[in-house]
Amino acid sequence: MAEPSGGVHVTDVTKNSVGAKSEPNELVQPDIAGGSRGDEIIIPVYWNIARTLGKRLVELAFLLFVISTVLFFALRLTGDPAAVLAGETGDAEQLALIRAQYGLDKPIIIQYLIFLGKVAVLDFGTSLANAQDALGLVLERLPTSFTLVIIAFSANLIVAIPLGAWLGGRPDQRLRKGASTMVFIAQGIPGYITGLILIQIFAVELRWLPSIGNQGPLSWLMPAFTLASFQAPQVIRVISANVAEAMREDYIRTARANGAGFQTLLWRHALKNAMLGATALIGTQVAFLLSGSIITEVIFAWPGLGRLLVTSVQTLDFPVVQAAVFMISIFVYTAITLTDIVFLFIDPRLRRQRA
Amino acid sequence: MSIVEEVAPSASPVPETGERVLRVNDLVVEFPRPDRSGFRAVNGVDIELRRGETLGIVGESGSGKTMIALSLLGIVPLPGKIIEGTISLRGRRIDNLPPREIRKVRGNDIGIVFQDPMTGLNPVRTVGSQLMESALRHNNLSRREAEERAFKALDDVGIPAARERLKAYPHELSGGLRQRVMIALALINHPSVIVADEPTTALDATIQAQILDLFRLRLARSTMILITHDLGVAAEICDRIAVMYAGRIVETGTIEDVLSNPRHPYTVGLLAAVPKFDVRRPKLVPIPGQPPTADDVVRGCAFSPRCSFATPECEERPLLEDRGGRPVACWHPRGSGV
Structure with a gap:
């Protein structure tokens, strides 16, 4: 949108068009939307793109934070990862071992903070299935x-x-x-x-x-x-x-x-x-x-x-x-x-x- | 060469003997209706336009004015159709041209300015590209030459900073500027006839005055048909006017004759309904009733149901013929014959 600014307006009046039936003061009315020019700088389309990108990046950072949080807690609600790791044969001793190994014995809020810190550097840990990254x-x-x-x-x-x-x-x-x-x-x-x-x-x-x-x-x-x-x-x-x-x-x-x-x-x-x-x-x-x-x-x-x-x-x-x-x-x-x-x-x- | 010629405000000669540029003969535009005869939006209209003359076509909404304009270009919206009559431009019939040929007439021999400049330009294309498209279509020009011509067209209709406005999109321009662009578009190929369909109706009062000045001063020598419902606008610009009612011309004459000595009761009523500021107690007199709609059956004189002078004679339709100096379609013309 063209925004009127600075109060400098060029009217779209042609000087020789002041007719007998038109009052001269009508013709110097500023033609705001089309005529406001002069002290404005035309912004190239790249600037618009940069602005869109900047806005989206900030939004993305926030979104990723929210998604990580939801993921962390949602996955804890769906099952005990230690039990999965231990398999069907796992006994209490094995479970405790696994919990200590993967940090699952710490309070959940500490686990969450550790998780966030790792996500920030794109470290999601290793796959529980085959130990790959x-x-x-x-x-x-x-x-x-x-x-x-x-x-x-x-x-x-x-x-x-x-x-x-x-x-x-x-x-x-x-x-x-x-x-x-x-x-x-x-x-x-x-x-x-x-x-x-x-x-x-x-x-x-x-x-x-x-x-x-x-x-x-x-x-x-x-x-x-x-x-x-x-x-x-x-x-x-x-x-x-x-x-x-x-x-x-x-x-x-x-x-x-x-x-x-x-x-x-x-x-x-x-x-x-x-x-x-x-x-x-x-x-x-x-x-x-x-x-x-x-x-x-x-x-x-x-x-x-x-x-x-x-x-x-x-x-x-x-x-x-x-x-x-x-x-x-x-x-x-x-x-x-x-x-x-x-x-x-x-x-x-x-x-x-x-x- | 300038598209529009600059003339002094006082100069508005009526070239009685100018070459006849446009001739419309007994034009009928019909829209089919289910189960009965079609609705005739234009019902037997004759128009003659001479070089350098501006003809005003005046009438209420729905009287068929715009359909005449669209007929000239062969763009009557479907399912409407020209079913009778002929249109000749400089002696050549254009109403029956094949599509490829009539397209060469549009925007080239006849340029049209539409009513609403806010919707009449493509919002996603620059003003320059829309002007250049028309210039390139009808002329053998390089892009460079077309751009130059587009600039000239904008400059000629009084658009400031026309060079940079070529790159502007319609939404960046005000209503007044957009209407100037529409006018530039109509004029860019130097058409022999300009048709302006309510060119000031959609604009603010102040902008209206500016656009009117453009027509009055810069286009005074053009061969033009101005369609309007505003008698004041017609009075400022036209040499002759034709008053339309229900698809027919009911009265025609020079602007002075018609305004000072209206003969048809409808014209009398129209003039009484125009606000005047030189009268101490301005009283607007509306014309009673409504014009016939597409659903009404019209017998005899279409105006007779609203006319206070109607007699049984009006059951039969009066032809548009000379009744005391000037053509009037009325059995009981008002005013004085010459």
């Missing part, structure tokens, strides 16, 4: 998870944005109505159904694609498609609704009155406005993908973050759970911050222009 286990899974995220997300955007714009451009056409119905149905199919059907067809019947694990590019297709298949319909529907709405706006009529053809109206005028509403959705979708698309990873036995989290929760391997949730929080927050920055590029109204 908990954070290391999480980081090891990232490339496989990110592979899926990037493919699914790109497929989502490449298919959903043009298709949504096409559907929304002339929503009354019969062909597009039919396509819209298909998208609506597609949105109702849960990811695990799609995944299982794909496995049945391409892995079991045709034997074209591997059905489990990460075995190179061919094995990425089905899980990525599964993820994209339930995210894309959401984006298509939002974009098409927004485009249809934008096409009814006054500025579309203006562009049309200046000779713009349908394609120009759709792609150059309506779509960018339609992207405003869709960006928030796409941002949350990325956040969801990053947080480990758990069901999909389980179906395809995909060695990603989601499956690690599920296994660790089942075995009460709380250092790994803590490290995983901690990292996921950072990723999700990064996705949200990126969304904010994308918004700054798409919508000039969100930028602070002047100081």
Whole structure:
């Protein structure tokens, strides 16, 4: 927003336009919103980005503190880690030994403070299951998870944005109505159904694609498609609704009155406005993908973050759970911050222009 | 070359013999209604516009003024359609052009200024890019030349610091500046006809005066159709006016004749409803009743239900024809014939 400041205003009065019927004093009224200039500095978009980043970093630090706290106490409520470590054969003596070894015999508040101190330097301890570094286990899974995220997300955007714009451009056409119905149905199919059907067809019947694990590019297709298949319909529907709405706006009529053809109206005028509403959705979708698309990873036995989290929760391997949730929080927050920055590029109204 | 010519405030000649630029013949715009005959938003309108002349089309909301403007550009909103009549621009019919051809007319031969500058510009694109888009579409220009032309267009409509305003987004400009941008957009390709549809209605009173001055002083020599419901605005800018009621022109003449000697009872009523400040006890006289809506069945003279001079004769529709010097569509014209 342009903020009036300093009281220096340039009116948008043209000197030679003082007419007989207009009082001269009417014409020197300051034209505040548009005319206030001069003592203001135009702020480049980078400054807006830096400001967004700064704000988000402070928020993230606070969020991580809260999440660590909740994690610590929630995990203590779900079970006794010493009992898990000792296994089914553990007796009282072993339990005491383990408690002393892992510091579990100290008062809970001391344990909490020690935990916080270690989290601050990203030390989540070692996995209770196999004595590996908990954070290391999480980081090891990232490339496989990110592979899926990037493919699914790109497929989502490449298919959903043009298709949504096409559907929304002339929503009354019969062909597009039919396509819209298909998208609506597609949105109702849960990811695990799609995944299982794909496995049945391409892995079991045709034997074209591997059905489990990460075995190179061919094995990425089905899980990525599964993820994209339930995210894309959401984006298509939002974009098409927004485009249809934008096409009814006054500025579309203006562009049309200046000779713009349908394609120009759709792609150059309506779509960018339609992207405003869709960006928030796409941002949350990325956040969801990053947080480990758990069901999909389980179906395809995909060695990603989601499956690690599920296994660790089942075995009460709380250092790994803590490290995983901690990292996921950072990723999700990064996705949200990126969304904010994308918004700054798409919508000039969100930028602070002047100081 | 300047888009708009500077002229002295006093100069407002009425070129009686100017070349005929635009001719609209018996235009009918119809919106289909379920189960019955369509609603005719414009019902048999004739317009003639000569070079350098400003024609005002005056009437209440819903009288069909805007539909005439949109018809000229071939952008009547669906399901509306031009079902009768012809529109010719400099002797060439433009109402039946294929889409590719009519697009070359829009914003190039005919430039239009819409009512609401707050919503009429794309909020996520800069003013400059929207101006340049139109300049590039209709001319063989480099980007550099188009930018220069966009700057010139903004400068010509009195926008200060026009160079840096090219990079501004619409939300950074006030209503008055935005309307100037809309005008610049309409003028950027030097159209032979300018259509201004209520260009001051959505603006504050002071800004209204500024925009009016722009029209009155800088666009006085333009060939223009000004659509307004405000007789005061028409009086300041127009050479001739046509008064519309329920999709038809009911009276037309020079601005002086119509304002000083209104013949149609509707025009008489409109003038009585205009506030005057030179009268000690200003009393506004409203016209009783409401204009017909799209649901009403209109028989005979559409104004007769609200007219205090109506007689059984008015059951039959009076044609717009010369009744004592000037065309009036009324069986009982008021005032004096010449």
